[in-house]
Amino acid sequence: MIQASQGFQSNRTIMLSMMIGAVGILILGIQPLLLGALLNAGKINAVELGWIATVEVLGMALGVWIGARLMAGSQGKRIAVAACLLMALANAITPSADTVMTIAWARSLAGLAEGAMIAVSILTISHGAAPARLNAIYLTAGATPQLVFAYLLPVKVFPVYGVESGFYILAGVGLLSAALAVVIRDRLAPEPEEAGGRVAWTPKVVLALAATLVTASAIGACWSYAEPMGARQGLTTASVGVAITISLAFQIIGSLVVALVGYRLPFRLVLPGGVIVQAAAVMTLIAIPGIVGFSFGLAVFGFCWQACLPFAMDLVIEADASRMTAPLVMPLTLAGLSMGPLIASALVGASVIGAFVFGIAAFVTAAGLYLFIFRPGSAPPVRLASLDG
Template identity: 25%
Template sequence: MSDTADRTTEEGLRLAGDEMSTGFYGLSVAEWAIVLIAVNNVALPSVMPVVIGTLSRDLGFGVARAGYITSISGAAMVLGAICFPFLVLHFKRWVLLTGGILFMVLGFVLTVLSPDYHWLIATRALTGFADGIAAAACYSLMAGSSNPSRLLGMYAAGQGLVGIIGMALLPSVIAVLGWRSLFLFAAIIAIPALLFAPRVGKYHESGALVLRRATFLLPGKALASLGTIFLMFAGLAATWGFMQPIGEARGYGTGMISFAMSLSAAAQLIGSLLVGLVAYRLSIRGAALYGSAAIAIAIAALSFPGYAAFCAAIFALNFAWGFLFPFLFRGLSNSDPTGRAASVTSVVTASAVSIATAVSGALLEELGETSLIVGGGLLAIAGLALASALHGEASEDKA
């Protein structure tokens, strides 16, 4: 490494020390800023039912075309996340983060200019692609932090909180101010993230130099760690995605199922908060044992009749989801300090959910409810077993 690179790295480390000096709940100012930006990036996906309802009802597109617009946005987001590991070999992360948020805001503003169907497809694709780059940058920054599992726990909790509040308030706001208010609101709340992005990236500049010197090839342990996340998400999504038809088959009404789904959002929020505030000290193996127990409880509860057992199963399943993901992310971040593997986390999770729901529909029809529930649970537990084997007694976060 040249003297110039040495000085740049030293300066990056000095900035890191400055940004990491003040903390709240064990996270520095820069780390809380990463959480804020990451939550902002998923503000609209967190209220997806509201988005689909607005496009289908207020703009008159119908459910099918509204779903198509949403899927285009989601596919563009995945594409942006896929492109990030290539881009980060040539640009610093704070540049990609700032640019992603800037174009995301631009996409929101352009969305409100016209209700034309094809115009909305184009603007939502732009927003999704930019959001994918920004989200990948956030995952990469969280992986390079000294507290990856705490950051992801707080991020997941923030995402859940945005979903709960947004889905409760936005329909009334849109009814009064019109459909454009949804996208204008998304653009306005992104402004703080845009202001924080350069500062957040600066304390990671030394890490960006490592990325730029590295090849694109990922370590084998990092690929296996991504596999643990894929297995857990696929296993839990296999059951979660079909809880509504399972409830309907058991004769529960719409109101009862809606209450159970609301309970699930609270359970996931509690699981994430528990990690962010307290349980981050657990080893990955210890967390896997607790998570496996929660999944086993969900499987057992679903084998019993009665609405209370149904609610208990949904609570245990989603608690496990919120609780386990930060620990698996810690294992991933430890297996690849450059953050390149972590940047494709959203690609892995989205693929796992998509594949699981596609396969599970056929499984439910052909083999029945029990096979789906047990099979999904065992798949998730297999991911946790692999994480335990890979990361053993790794406890807490990086010093």
């Protein structure tokens, strides 16, 4: 039954779905720049910035969950078009919002729409022949424009068109995505009778989803406090920026490696090994001061982040052959990325090291969950097909 849904979309539809989903996650790479623009304009303060960022990411998680359920039906393409238009509208009204509450509502609507756009890709990935490879391709397609925009906005766009122009650019990209959604010909998900039956909420399914959430929480906690940690070690803002750019580049490399060759690796090895390596990378950030240790730790952290993420869906598909829980991987990941900073914020004070201690503990917990799931005597993995047969 696990292969029943293969072939329900053409390569053209798969490409369009990936492009729409890539626009949905574009905000994740440039959110600090855009919200920082609102901060510098005096529209929000530092505390409000954190809450608005969290509201948008939680909106994305909710949008993925709701979108995946609604767009699995016959009206999926129309809902996708509506989501793209809502994303454009929410970004267009953000610069003119004059109160914190109005900005928060605009960003929450943007997050909801962005999540629904991500769901377009998630449906393709979760019902595809090679989920890990498709997921890696999607993450690469999403991370590359993030890196480009992260460079162009502050260097080329903001000085000429103003710091709030980024929201209007996102609105324009949303309109282009709506046009892409209009020309999709295939269903966004297979027919209900092809989906593989009911969800079996076994302990393995629950533990697999829990491991995804815990891992994402660890990543979110450490990533959100990377800049303050660099400052704590005496690095300049420029040096920290270089280290973060290197990490973003290694995130793209990690996704590319999985998309090209790494998808053949067994996820029973990749998932526990990846979180252990990430814990070691975070320890490197703490223990080795200076730009070299900081950049190396962030690079390894970023590589493992994006290289391991695609395999989480393979694990869930092995645990639930119906694939009905596979679309939950992305909303749980987004929820974890937003929960991590919130939990870490309660552990930081004069020093931000508490955020990284929490991250290490969460990575170790995730490793324990994975090792328990893959313990000797557990069910063997389902063999997933490759895209090239």
